[in-house]
Amino acid sequence: GAGVSQTPSNKVTEKGKYVELRCDPISGHTALYWYRQSLGQGPEFLIYFQGTGAADDSGLPNDRFFAVRPEGSVSTLKIQRTERGDSAVYLCASSFGGGGGYTFGSGTRLTVV
Amino acid sequence: KQEVTQIPAALSVPEGENLVLNCSFTDSAIYNLQWFRQDPGKGLTSLLLIQSSQREQTSGRLNASLDKSSGRSTLYIAASQPGDSATYLCAVRDNAGNMLTFGGGTRLMVKP
Numbered sequence: 284g285a286g287v288s289q290t291p292s293n294k295v296t297e298k299g300k301y302v303e304l305r306c307d308p309i310s311g312h313t314a315l316y317w318y319r320q321s322l323g324q325g326p327e328f329l330i331y332f333q334g335t336g337a338a339d340d341s342g343l344p345n346d347r348f349f350a351v352r353p354e355g356s357v358s359t360l361k362i363q364r365t366e367r368g369d370s371a372v373y374l375c376a377s378s379f380g381g382g383g384g385y386t387f388g389s390g391t392r393l394t395v396v
Numbered sequence: 397k398q399e400v401t402q403i404p405a406a407l408s409v410p411e412g413e414n415l416v417l418n419c420s421f422t423d424s425a426i427y428n429l430q431w432f433r434q435d436p437g438k439g440l441t442s443l444l445l446i447q448s449s450q451r452e453q454t455s456g457r458l459n460a461s462l463d464k465s466s467g468r469s470t471l472y473i474a475a476s477q478p479g480d481s482a483t484y485l486c487a488v489r490d491n492a493g494n495m496l497t498f499g500g501g502t503r504l505m506v507k508p
Contacts, residue, residue: 289439316495325400325485325498326440339493374439384430385496389439 285309287388289375295394296365304360304391308377315358316385317350318374326374332358365395398423398490402499409476410507417471417502419486424464430496431460431471432485440485444471448491476506 288307296302308315314333318326328342332352340350347365352358362369372392376385399422409415419429428447432440444453444460446469452461459472473480483503487496 287439314494318496318498323500325402325487325500326496328495328497331494333494339495342495376440384428384442384445386442387432387440392437 287375287377287386289373289388289391291391292389293392293394295396298365298367298395300365302362302365302393304362304373304393306358306360306375306377306388308356308358308375309386310356312377312379312386313355314378315352316376316378317358317360318376320372320374320390322371329360329373362393365393367395369393370395398426398488398497400486400488400497400499402484402486402502404502405500406503406505408505408507411476411478413476413506414472414474415476415504417473417484417486417504419469419471419499421467421469421488421497423490424467425491426464427489427491429460429462429469430487430489431458431469432487434483434485434501436482443484473504476504478506478508480504480506 290305317329320326331339335355347363350360372390374390376387378385403418430445431443446462457474462469483501485501486499
């Protein structure tokens, strides 16, 4: 597609529920990144994929968070047993994986009530 | 661990002023630095990308400089307009990895 697409744009869920957030990167971009942005702060790195594999998942806060990219294109960020502290905007970005810049999606605003 | 700081955190100026946003980073071993704009409730729009071997990049009324050795970058906005009101984020990509480390952003308000 023309840009990075994230769905849903907004998600409200109850504490303890499971959620999935989807990212559709720019066609041909081999690298895909997930970031989390809390209100009034800059985005924080969660995980980076090169192709189908997670090249760096050091930013995932705990084992409730997991992400996949089975075919090297679309990625899903999965959060189990959601907590109120998980409320944030989850941003996805893609790049050619070399030295170029990143293109970000519009994000998914997750609210855990 | 790379740390990125942006000063000021917020800035309010009258329309027409030239202004400078500052970004500093602790580890000078960077691959590139990117400036983004973020409108309320929106994602990030890339403004300028400076590779580590470059000193500056320009796009329209925007100019970004990079002094890698001192760990600083500035974003210069000429003749500011109300439409420039947004949060401006600086992000650094290190040589060691592929992820970006972001500053906390500068919230800019340009008053008509």
